[in-house]
Every structure is written in C-alpha cells, then in structure tokens.
C-alpha cells in the first residue's frame with residue numbers, strides 16, 4: 001500500500017534550488033478540508049467549537065487557516081498565548097490548558113480573556129492571587145485507574161494531568177462560592193488514538209460527571225471539552241478514524257442525557273491538533289550518503305532534530321522516494337540522520353527501493369508534532385516551513401535557522 005503526495009518531484013526540485021532541504025511543506029487545502037469536516041460533523045451541537053492545539057504546529061500561517069475554518073486556539077505556554085494573539089485569536093477563542101503553570105502565564109491568559117482550564121484544585125487560589133479570578137473557569141478531570149490510556153500518555157492514574165473526581169467536584173463548589181458563574185469541564189487522556197469507541201466512552205464519562213457536578217455542586221456546565229488525541233493513520237494499512245461515527249456516538253449519548261434531564265444542553269469543545277494538520281504536513285529531505293556495514297544505511301540531510309517522533313517513541317512515518325514510487329521495494333535500510341546519537345533513526349529495517357545520494361525522500365504525516373518538536377542539539381538548525389496553497393504555489397512561512405540564530409543567545 002502506498003500514500004500519495006500533493007506535490008510533484010519537479011516542484012520539489014525547483015524549490016530546493018533556492019531553498020536547500022530539509023524543509024517542511026503543509027498542504028493548505030487538506031488542512032482546510034479536515035477542519036471543515038470536523039465542524040460539519042458536530043454541527044448538531046449548538047456552540048460546538050474546536051480549539052486547535054497550538055503545540056502541534058505553532059506557526060501563525062497555520063493558525064490563521066484554522067481560525068478561518070472556525071477554530072480557536074488551545075494554548076499551554078506564554079509564547080503559545082502570544083502566538084495566538086498575533087494570529088488574531090483572542091478572548092474566549094483561546095483555551096488555556098496548562099499544567100505546573102507559572103504566574104505570568106495566568107496573567108497573560110487573563111489579559112487576553114482566554115478560558116482558563118485549571119489542572120489542579122490549588123490553582124484556584126494561585127490564579128486568584130496571581131491574576132484575579134475570571135468570569136468563566138474550567139477544570140481538568142483525571143479519572144484515575146478506571147480506564148486504559150494509551151502508549152503515549154499511558155495509564156491516567158500515572159499521568160500528572162488533571163484532578164480526581166472529588167477534587168473536581170470540590171473545585172466547582174469553591175469557585176462558585178467565590179462568585180464564578182460560568183463553568184466548563186475538560187479531560188484529555190490519550191494521544192494518537194484510532195479507536196472511535198474510546199472518544200464516545202470519554203463523552204459518556206464526562207456527561208455522567210456533568211450530572212454529578214449538577215447534583216453535588218449545583219453547577220450547570222456551559223461546555224464540555226473532550227480534549228485532543230484523535231489519531232491519524234501513519235501506516236498505509238491503518239484505517240483512518242471515522243469522525244462521523246465518533247460524532248454520531250457522542251450525539252446519541254448527549255441527546256439521551258439532555259432528554260432525561262440529567263444535564264442541561266451544553267457546548268461541546270474539542271482540542272484536536274494531530275488530526276487537523278498531521279496528515280497534511282511533509283518533511284522533505286535529501287540523501288547524502290549510502291553506507292554499508294553490518295546493515296545498510298541511508299544517511300539524510302534531516303535528523304531527529306527535524307522530526308523526533310521515530311527516535312523518541314518508535315513512531316512510524318511512511319517514506320516516499322520521489323521518482324521511485326513504482327520501483328520494487330527490494331532493499332532493507334536504516335534511514336538515519338547525522339546526530340551523534342544512535343537513536344537518530346527515522347526508520348529501522350524499512351523496505352525501500354534501491355537508493356542513491358541526491359534521492360529526495362518525503363516523510364508523510366509530519367504536519368503535527370513534527371517541526372514543533374525540533375531542537376538544536378549537536379548544533380542542528382531548524383528547517384524552513386512552506387505552505388502549499390490550493391493552486392500549488394509554495395510560500396515560505398518560516399525561514400530556516402542560520403548559525404547566527406543559533407548563536408543569538410550567546411555572548412562571545
């Protein structure tokens with residue numbers, strides 16, 4: 001099975017004459033379509049809103065696109081708040097879902113009028129002292145060992161995020177006593193999850209908790225935030241997650257809960273990152289050397305500093321070798337970068353066509369948590385990012401770092 005590309009080898013060769021690889025390309029039309037389909041599928045819910053997880057692809061050009069498709073921004077740091085502001089996303093179009101939060105971030109979130117989602121019961125007082133209490137407040141729930149998480153986030157009971165049910169209930173009571181009248185509820189338990197059921201069950205858990213919040217704290221929720229974590233099919237044989245099925249499953253539970261008057265009508269929020277941009281971003285790199293020792297290596301001009309996921313958690317990214325799409329994959333290679341770290345491998349024992357220096361390789365599904373996770377170890381510089389518009393034009397939306405950027409914080 002293969003994966004397709006929205007650009008041609010000729011386009012990449014043309015671009016790389018002026019801008020050497022490695023670089024990222026994002027497909028604007030694809031991002032818009034995915035963002036639009038999400039909103040359409042949840043249109044049954046009055047007030048539905050998606051908050052794009054800024055950490056997935058923190059570039060103002062991307063934020064402006066998702067904003068145009070009706071999305072807000074999910075932020076968890078001061079620079080992410082500033083980025084959203086500069087991309088024109090402010091007020092309650094920002095969800096501030098941080099943890100171990102410093103004072104100045106609460107201050108900035110309050111100044112922007114963002115919805116603040118607290119990770120801990122003690123943060124109510126900390127927020128009050130740091131920045132004053134807002135009119136609307138949300139709490140992050142962690143259900144503990146009841147439910148299985150997944151590989152990236154793990155068992156919720158071992159996760160540092162959110163609070164216990166008792167703490168959540170008490171938080172509403174405390175905040176209500178302090179005069180807050182508008183409330184939300186949040187959870188986020190998995191990452192890159194492909195089972196539709198899982199998201200429906202999360203909604204069931206939250207709707208049931210909403211009922212308890214009403215009964216025990218006397219609070220009606222204005223919104224329920226289902227978090228992020230929707231998976232994408234990195235492997236060509238994996239099926240794509242069915243957003244229609246997720247939406248329909250949640251709708252059934254929602255209508256039942258509202259019909260039985262277990263909870264008031266409430267807005268559904270999501271914080272998807274990977275699902276929106278992941279499949280629509282590509283890392284383009286050139287083969288520098290082929291090496292044969294105990295194994296065969298393809299050495300690239302990109303390294304795990306450009307795309308960390310494979311080295312960090314063995315993540316799979318499909319590879320296309322431009323112009324060799326139809327050649328037999330009769331070679332077994334480790335595809336590696338140039339870091340002085342042995343885990344700097346994009347793929348291990350991958351079947352690929354016979355390769356040679358100057359071949360151009362493309363890593364698929366790198367549009368989320370790709371460039372964003374980049375780092376400078378070993379003096380590696382972050383790459384440029386390009387946006388491909390619907391008419392195939394490639395526009396630079398971030399230049400490549402230079403050595404001077406790398407030295408900018410040093411004193412010689």
Ligand SMILES: *Cc1c(COP(=O)(O)O)cnc(C)c1O
Nearest residue numbers: 053097228229230271272273274
């Ligand atoms: C990372 C994160 C998201 C987005 O996760 P995806 O897997 O990209 O959908 C959403 N909400 C919170 C609180 C997060 O930390």
